[in-house]
Amino acid sequence: MPTSNVPDGVRGSHLHRGAAEGFGADADRYDRSRPVTPRAVADAVLGYLAGDARLGEAAPAGSSGPDGTDVAAGSTGGDGPPAPVRLLDVGMGTGLSTLPFQAAGAEVLGVEADERMAAVARGRGLDVEVARFEDWDPAGRRFDAVVSGMTWHWVDPVAGAAQAARVLRDQGVLALFWHAADLPLTLRTALHALYSREMAGTPGAGMYAPGIMAADGYEAMLDRAEAGLSEAGGFGRPQRWRHVWERRYTVEEWLDQVPTSGGFGLLPAHVQQAVLDGVRSALEHDEAVTGGAFTVRHTTVLLAVRRTR
Template identity: 50%
Template sequence: MPTVPPERARPSEHEPHRHRRMAESFGVDAERYDRARPDYPDAVVERVVAGSPGPEVLDVGCGTGIAARRFRAAGCRVLGVEPDPRMADVARRFGIGVEVATFETWDPAGREFDAVVAGQAWHWIDPAAGAAKAARVLRPGGLLAPFWNVFQFPPDLGEAVAEVCRRAVPGAPFDFRAMTKGAPDGYRALLARAADGIREAGGFGEPEQWRHDWERLYTRDEWLDQMPTQGAFTRLPPDRLAEVLAGVGAAIDEAGGDFTMRYTTVAVIAVRTGTA
């Protein structure tokens, strides 16, 4: 799930693409999502662009177009596919062409692309069906490149935030303690599912993983603005969400009013095989 504690070991979480209500809940406040969510490092975008055979990019689960705008700025021609019309409307305001559909059911109408990317979205897609669809629309030599921003709080603050979340969201399908662990560690299962789906679909070389570490300074208000956009909280009742935000705000105040979040952008990359 996007920029929240990584999926853990409950059986249903091994298939997050089945959580359709959560997957399609981010548009409840699409403007906030676009404003508050972290961007993606230039280094990751540049690496995908450099490895692609051309400029045609398909952004799967493009949301409000945060990643799409990055690729457009790097000289690409980007088309988005997004199941939530509220998110798609925001992306269109930024000039991104978006077709509203789930990727598995989307009709490419014979179009081909040089890269299929997915920022914070591939785990909402059936990994084998998604990879098979990507293989259909990629030119030989094209890249399939799903990627995620994985965060890690400073340890003491992370413990305090995790405790607030555990109290306010009992029984949540996430282990909030993952916020204090090494960032990519909790995503190993997610990355493995993506790679296994690519292998199962066929049509690609052996998938590899990329990672890029970076940091961002957050004020109290900036982090509290982002939290309601995260999958663990998008469907909380208002009173429960207010409890989370109050508790987390108090923890950040106790830590000095701001903090540096460590991010790792992780990607699973596979090259489309075959000849034209």
């Protein structure tokens, strides 16, 4: 994928990592308000690792992965049962992306740049090391899969791909994904007007732009990642996949997650308050909100690729 297809603001997003590393200022809010990755996403990645021809399409019964392992299994370890998949979660955060992989039986290690986020992950029993992924020392460890949920845009796309190639076993899988939220149309229109007015001149001003599905907007993230993979080398042909799911939010739950958007904490206090007040007003007066709650259509966009050398 040519780098020229990637918008400038997306191509250089890793240069603004300070915004991401501010999430830890309220790690508990982030953990309670952001969605957990659906199990279907983990199943698609683990199935692809185990030999599915395409993401989200189950391999024929009795088939095995490229190295002879069974579905969702790591190395066979001789005649004994297969070992768990060894999985590295880049930008683990508080563990929201890790949980479905762990539930599927994977053995997970996280790398997280913010100690405050890592502390929350450790509190739920996850193993995490604090470092920027590009600078992290794997100490000779190798993994069956490297995943990154909602974080790869904060990683240098070339250096990150090169690091992933170093730590993956042959035919191991790198999987990168983002969750895009599409609000009901009336809410989207009202919030776009609010963000354009209150956050003019910031990246957030373009949120909820009319006529653009959120998942389509996230394709630029996949383009950026694919360009980095191509430049770094060592990977095969990437595959893309989408998974649609829904979550119902109360007004208070949606307001709770607004401050977790990248860069929100860098806004002046009066702008933050104006945005929160405006969002509350829009929610309380919109016909899509019934009984104090509304449904959001999420689409997980996923790119997965095998390490080939």
